[in-house]
Amino acid sequence: MNQVKSPAKPAEPYYKHHIFFCLNERKAGEESCSAHGAQAGFDHCKMRIKAEGLTGQGMVRVNKAGCLDRCAGGPVAVVYPEGVWYSFIDNQDIDEIIDSHLKNGQIVERLVLPDAVGR
Numbered sequence: 001m002n003q004v005k006s007p008a009k010p011a012e013p014y015y016k017h018h019i020f021f022c023l024n025e026r027k028a029g030e031e032s033c034s035a036h037g038a039q040a041g042f043d044h045c046k047m048r049i050k051a052e053g054l055t056g057q058g059m060v061r062v063n064k065a066g067c068l069d070r071c072a073g074g075p076v077a078v079v080y081p082e083g084v085w086y087s088f089i090d091n092q093d094i095d096e097i098i099d100s101h102l103k104n105g106q107i108v109e110r111l112v113l114p115d116a117v118g119r
């Protein structure tokens, strides 16, 4: 009997933290994260992570995402592997997520998106 081997689980995730920003854009007049500064937050995060040399394996990856279905809290971003959701307003919020969570593993409680917030 052939045994199916499951792939070996890596000891460490490829990225220490992976942050996804919803950059979804809807037609004029419809709500979306893009209508509330999502691109600026993404750009600022990407710039800072690169400027501080935090990119690459074992570090931080900043990625775009489409709608994450939590639009009512937008703009939103989610950090893995913890699966912590954030709602942010400006670059100061992004800086706090970087300095506290992405660099030091401390969740920024004041920016955490409540579980009840959906579409």
Ligand code: FES
Residues within 6 Å of the ligand: 022, 023, 024, 025, 031, 032, 033, 034, 066, 067, 068, 069, 070, 071, 072, 074, 075, 076
């Ligand atoms: S538009 Fe951003 S979560 Fe839906």
